Structure formats: structure tokens, C-alpha cells
Amino acid sequence: xxxxxxxxxxxxIKIKIEEAYGFPNExxxxxxxxxxxxxxxxxxxxSVNSILWVSTGNIYDFYKQLEATQRDLRGIxxxxxxxxxxxxxxxxxxxxxxxxxxxxxxxCVEENVLKFxxxxxxxxxxxxxxxxxxxxxxxxxxxxIASSEKA
Numbered sequence: 001x002x003x004x005x006x007x008x009x010x011x012x013i014k015i016k017i018e019e020a021y022g023f024p025n026e027x028x029x030x031x032x033x034x035x036x037x038x039x040x041x042x043x044x045x046x047s048v049n050s051i052l053w054v055s056t057g058n059i060y061d062f063y064k065q066l067e068a069t070q071r072d073l074r075g076i077x078x079x080x081x082x083x084x085x086x087x088x089x090x091x092x093x094x095x096x097x098x099x100x101x102x103x104x105x106x107x108c109v110e111e112n113v114l115k116f117x118x119x120x121x122x123x124x125x126x127x128x129x130x131x132x133x134x135x136x137x138x139x140x141x142x143x144x145i146a147s148s149e150k151a
Contacts, residue, residue: 002138004059004131006090006100008120011043013088013100015052015059017135024145030082031057031142039086041104043116048104054081056139063132066090070125088116096122 003016021034028034032055039052058081065077069092077090079102088102100118139145 002135004128006128007124008118011118014040027144028055030055032060032139032144043118050106052081052086053083057142060136060141063136098122
């Protein structure tokens with residue numbers, strides 16, 4: 001299954017690719033392949049269940065940042081969908097605690113915004129990295145899988 005989730009004590013973010021357009025031959029101007037994905041987000045008593053348009057390039061960029069921050073146990077990894085309706089960042093502090101904060105806009109025309117924060121620690125993110133790695137192995141980098149296979 002082409003999905004990844006980031007979990008914490010008070011919620012989660014899950015992105016599941018339902019369709020990857022052009023895969024494996026036609027890449028997106030946003031990097032990788034355009035996807036129609038399913039977003040599930042829960043933060044305490046608030047939840048989102050929506051369609052998310054995101055490229056596999058957006059996922060690849062996030063994976064590389066998260067991989068570096070998890071290795072160093074410091075820094076910030078940022079996720080942005082190409083429509084800018086889902087934005088979040090994972091930030092580490094000195095003692096291994098992690099904060100996931102961001103916002104989701106269901107409709108960019110209306111001012112309906114869910115701002116959220118999910119607290120977690122770095123041990124939760126190892127599974128997330130594994131799932132992201134599987135997706136990167138399948139879809140490749142920002143140039144898609146064809147260019148990744150040639151490298």
C-alpha cells in the first residue's frame with residue numbers, strides 16, 4: 001500500500017496515494033508524479049478526511065528532510081503539498097521530543113483552516129521513515145522512477 005503516517009500521542013497524519021498520474025512514464029512539473037491521495041488527520045478531537053493533490057516529488061523532498069532530522073535528532077522537516085493546502089513541519093528539541101505543527105485548508109477560496117499540533121517523540125518516526133522509503137523506492141525522486149533507475 002502506498003501510504004505513510006506520522007503518529008503521536010494526540011493524533012496522526014496519514015497520506016495514502018489512490019492514483020499516480022503518468023506513472024511511470026510522465027512526470028509532473030511539481031516533481032515526481034501527480035497523485036490523487038487521501039488525507040486523514042486527527043489532532044485531539046479535531047479530524048480531517050479529504051482528498052489531497054500532492055506529487056511524489058513533494059513526498060520525496062519531505063522524506064529527505066525527515067531522514068536528515070531523524071539521523072541528527074535536530075532540525076526541522078517541512079511538508080508542503082503543491083496546492084499549499086496541507087503544510088506541516090516536524091521539529092526536534094534537545095531531549096528527543098518532537099512537535100508536528102501545521103495547517104490544512106479544505107478549500108483555498110474560503111477561510112476554513114484547521115491549525116494543529118501533535119506531540120510525539122523521535123521513536124515514533126522510524127516506522128514513518130520506513131514507509132516513506134518504500135514510496136521513494138517505488139516512485140523515485142523528483143525526476144521520477146525512470147531517471148532513478150538509470151543512476
